[in-house]
Amino acid sequence: MRYEKRPFIWDIMETNPWLSVLFILFLQSIFTMDYRSLWFSDEVRYADVYHQMKNAGHWLVMYLNGVAYPDKPPVYFWFMSLIDTLTPANGISVFFLSSALSAAFFLFSTVSLARTLGCGRKTSLATGLVLLSNVFFIGIAHYSRMDLLFGGFILWANICLFKGFQNKDSGKYFIRAFAFMGIATLTKGPLGLIFPLLTAACFLVWKGRTKLLRNKNLLKGLGVLLTILLAWVIGAIIVDGTAFIHNIFYKQIYQRAVSSFHHEEPFQYYLIAFPLAWLPWTLAIFAAPAKKVFNIEHWAGVIAERKEGGEEGRDWAWIMFISGFVLLTCLSIKVLIYILPLFAPLAMLTARGLLGEGGQEPILNSKKLWIAIAGFYLLLAIAAPFAEVLIPFDITLHGLSFTVLIMGLAGLALLKVKECGAYKGLLVMTVAMVLWLQPLALMTLPSLDPLMSPRRTGEIMKEYVEEGSYPLAHKIYSGIFSFYAGTNIHETSDFEEIEKVLAEKDNVILVMQKKYYDRWENRPEGIEVINEQFISDRPYLLIKK
Numbered sequence: 001m002r003y004e005k006r007p008f009i010w011d012i013m014e015t016n017p018w019l020s021v022l023f024i025l026f027l028q029s030i031f032t033m034d035y036r037s038l039w040f041s042d043e044v045r046y047a048d049v050y051h052q053m054k055n056a057g058h059w060l061v062m063y064l065n066g067v068a069y070p071d072k073p074p075v076y077f078w079f080m081s082l083i084d085t086l087t088p089a090n091g092i093s094v095f096f097l098s099s100a101l102s103a104a105f106f107l108f109s110t111v112s113l114a115r116t117l118g119c120g121r122k123t124s125l126a127t128g129l130v131l132l133s134n135v136f137f138i139g140i141a142h143y144s145r146m147d148l149l150f151g152g153f154i155l156w157a158n159i160c161l162f163k164g165f166q167n168k169d170s171g172k173y174f175i176r177a178f179a180f181m182g183i184a185t186l187t188k189g190p191l192g193l194i195f196p197l198l199t200a201a202c203f204l205v206w207k208g209r210t211k212l213l214r215n216k217n218l219l220k221g222l223g224v225l226l227t228i229l230l231a232w233v234i235g236a237i238i239v240d241g242t243a244f245i246h247n248i249f250y251k252q253i254y255q256r257a258v259s260s261f262h263h264e265e266p267f268q269y270y271l272i273a274f275p276l277a278w279l280p281w282t283l284a285i286f287a288a289p290a291k292k293v294f295n296i297e298h299w300a301g302v303i304a305e306r307k308e309g310g311e312e313g314r315d316w317a318w319i320m321f322i323s324g325f326v327l328l329t330c331l332s333i334k335v336l337i338y339i340l341p342l343f344a345p346l347a348m349l350t351a352r353g354l355l356g357e358g359g360q361e362p363i364l365n366s367k368k369l370w371i372a373i374a375g376f377y378l379l380l381a382i383a384a385p386f387a388e389v390l391i392p393f394d395i396t397l398h399g400l401s402f403t404v405l406i407m408g409l410a411g412l413a414l415l416k417v418k419e420c421g422a423y424k425g426l427l428v429m430t431v432a433m434v435l436w437l438q439p440l441a442l443m444t445l446p447s448l449d450p451l452m453s454p455r456r457t458g459e460i461m462k463e464y465v466e467e468g469s470y471p472l473a474h475k476i477y478s479g480i481f482s483f484y485a486g487t488n489i490h491e492t493s494d495f496e497e498i499e500k501v502l503a504e505k506d507n508v509i510l511v512m513q514k515k516y517y518d519r520w521e522n523r524p525e526g527i528e529v530i531n532e533q534f535i536s537d538r539p540y541l542l543i544k545k
Contacts (some may be wrong), residue, residue: 145337
């Protein structure tokens with residue numbers, strides 16, 4: 001086995017991989033607690049849901065813009081309330097701190113999963129560093145939504161299920177696993193229990209141990225899961241009636257699974273989207289041993305040895321990733337964010353392939369990998385200056401020169417250490433991401449506020465509402481203006497209803513997309529456009545009567 005000298009800093013970090021990766025995340029996040037406005041679409045919507053919960057007392061059934069919101073269960077919003085209560089954070093810093101702490105939980109859970117599945121400290125540390133240098137993960141860690149908290153609970157359910165199948169004293173592990181599934185389900189939805197159960201079932205089939213599915217402790221755990229879910233369902237029925245529950249089980253679960261009314265994408269969606277989201281680590285494919293990957297005898301040997309106990313952790317990780325990917329591909333609704341729980345096992349497998357584990361040689365060629373990632377960094381550095389030119393809106397992006405410089409230097413540094421093995425390359429990528437995030441968060445992203453945040457339009461609406469105008473909206477993504485407008489907005493897609501409101505009320509402030517305004521026949525007299533803002537990719541008009 002070849003010997004690779006490890007940098008001194010690596011030895012220090014390896015003594016406690018959990019604290020090391022959390023400290024790096026701290027460095028990535030410390031200046032991003034109140035650095036920009038809330039963006040379209042989920043950030044502003046969830047902010048309104050949170051305020052509806054706090055101000056109107058909707059603690060069991062979430063509300064958006066004054067209407068029951070069956071899309072999301074309550075746990076993430078309870079989590080934000082806890083942060084609001086226990087920390088000095090206030091205003092929008094509550095939302096960004098919630099994102100950072102959710103990322104910390106997911107990162108901690110990922111390292112714990114690696115350790116549970118048999119990885120040593122070096123591979124567990126590398127697992128966290130792989131995640132911390134993934135651009136998509138970093139982006140979600142700085143965007144306010146519940147997916148990382150949701151994913152963390154899914155990971156702990158997997159940890160407990162794996163331990164349960166490995167230990168005679170399985171009862172406590174299975175009960176914990178199902179409790180985590182229940183909490184995950186109440187954080188985002190039923191994938192919180194489907195992901196872990198599918199992994200466990202496929203693992204037992206692969207290992208030829210399906211008799212373990214008859215373990216009585218699994219029934220006890222199932223009882224805990226049902227108790228958690230029924231407690232919330234019964235409470236929701238008491239608070240909001242049966243219509244809300246019907247909406248959840250039929251529209252939000254059944255229809256999204258078989259015939260989605262929202263985010264329906266073609267079957268191959270994740271085959272294209274996942275490799276892009278996993279960058280730069282997707283480039284590991286160029287460092288993999290092609291002869292081994294396409295060797296039929298190798299895979300025949302893997303199948304023949306599947307019932308042996310030597311690589312159970314590796315097998316669980318692969319099954320966790322593959323079964324989850326197939327499940328998401330088969331669902332009617334396809335959203336890129338759903339893939340986050342799959343990042344943890346893939347990060348572990350990437351780290352194992354790069355460093356080796358249990359005395360095995362590394363599978364990935366680190367030299368080829370660092371050259372490929374260096375090329376990716378240099379390509380980003382070359383492409384970044386053209387970003388401002390390609391954006392078809394009147395907007396100035398700040399700090400691009402710093403991001404270009406850091407990406408360029410990171411690419412050159414990887415080329416410099418390409419012969420030094422895996423450890424130095426991982427450290428270069430880690431430092432590069434910490435440095436790159438500073439100008440990106442402090443200058444570039446805030447400069448995108450006029451394009452990405454409905455704040456300007458919402459605050460203008462707020463001024464008019466405070467002066468007595470009636471807030472009205474036509475055919476918008478529900479709730480996107482309510483948070484910054486500071487009030488519920490009458491939303492409708494019916495022009496006749498809008499015309500009726502305009503006829504009945506003296507003062508009205510109306511928001512709609514420009515394309516609908518242009519199609520509006522027989523527009524009433526006495527209205528005027530007072531503001532136009534491009535939000536995300538379309539113009540919205542603010543109209544005053």
